[in-house]
Every structure is written in structure tokens, then in C-alpha cells.
Amino acid sequence: MKGTCHCGAVELSVELSDGLNTARRCDCTFCARRGAIAVSAPLSGVQITKGAENLTLYTWGTGTAQHYFCKTCGIYTHHQRRSNPNEFGINVAILEGINPKDIENVPWTNGRHDHPSDR
Numbered sequence: 061m062k063g064t065c066h067c068g069a070v071e072l073s074v075e076l077s078d079g080l081n082t083a084r085r086c087d088c089t090f091c092a093r094r095g096a097i098a099v100s101a102p103l104s105g106v107q108i109t110k111g112a113e114n115l116t117l118y119t120w121g122t123g124t125a126q127h128y129f130c131k132t133c134g135i136y137t138h139h140q141r142r143s144n145p146n147e148f149g150i151n152v153a154i155l156e157g158i159n160p161k162d163i164e165n166v167p168w169t170n171g172r173h174d175h176p177s178d179r
């Protein structure tokens with residue numbers, strides 16, 4: 061699948077681990093503010109096909125999770141997970157042909173009080 065930020069500076073080619081079946085939200089202090097639904101992809105499943113230099117990185121807390129954003133339009137594209145550093149989380153809303161409003165009953169990860177990496 062192809063993913064793009066809003067301004068078009070960044071493009072990704074994404075092969076998801078299990079389609080939209082991995083769609084999750086998270087209520088940690090960061091994700092709750094970001095508000096995006098993320099789906100999973102293996103590290104090998106993501107290629108930045110355009111504008112890699114236009115991505116910027118945000119880390120916080122343990123610094124394990126690597127959150128990438130377009131420098132120009134601010135759209136979150138993907139992140140390397142803390143819960144599983146062998147995976148990327150992908151912002152479903154950047155994927156062509158997907159409307160996040162069509163994804164129903166997205167489960168919440170309890171990132172604030174019971175993050176898988178804090179157990």
C-alpha cells in the first residue's frame with residue numbers, strides 16, 4: 061500500500077502484517093494527544109520512497125519508541141514500537157484508499173497504566 065503525508069513531501073510503501081486487523085488506539089500520554097489509529101507492519105515492510113530527509117523524529121520517556129513526522133505538514137506517518145521494536149506502527153489515515161471512519165470497534169491499548177513493556 062502507498063502512504064502519504066498531507067503535503068506530499070513524504071511517501072511510504074507499506075506492507076502490513078495483517079491488514080487492518082491489527083488496528084489499535086493507545087491511551088498513553090503521547091498517543092492520546094496524537095489520536096491516530098495505528099496498524100502493524102514488520103520493519104522490513106516499510107520503505108520510505110520519497111522525502112526521507114523531510115521526516116523528523118520524536119522520542120520521549122525511555123526513548124525506545126521512534127515517532128516519525130513530516131517536518132512540513134506535521135503528519136505522523138509511522139513509529140518504531142516500544143512494545144515490539146521489530147514492528148512499525150503505521151498511521152492508517154496516511155494509507156491510500158482507507159478512511160479511518162470505516163474502521164469500527166478499534167481496541168484500545170492501555171498504554172498509560174499497563175504498557176506491555178512496563179509489566
Ligand SMILES: [Zn+2]
Nearest residue numbers: 065067130133
Ligand atoms: Zn508533509
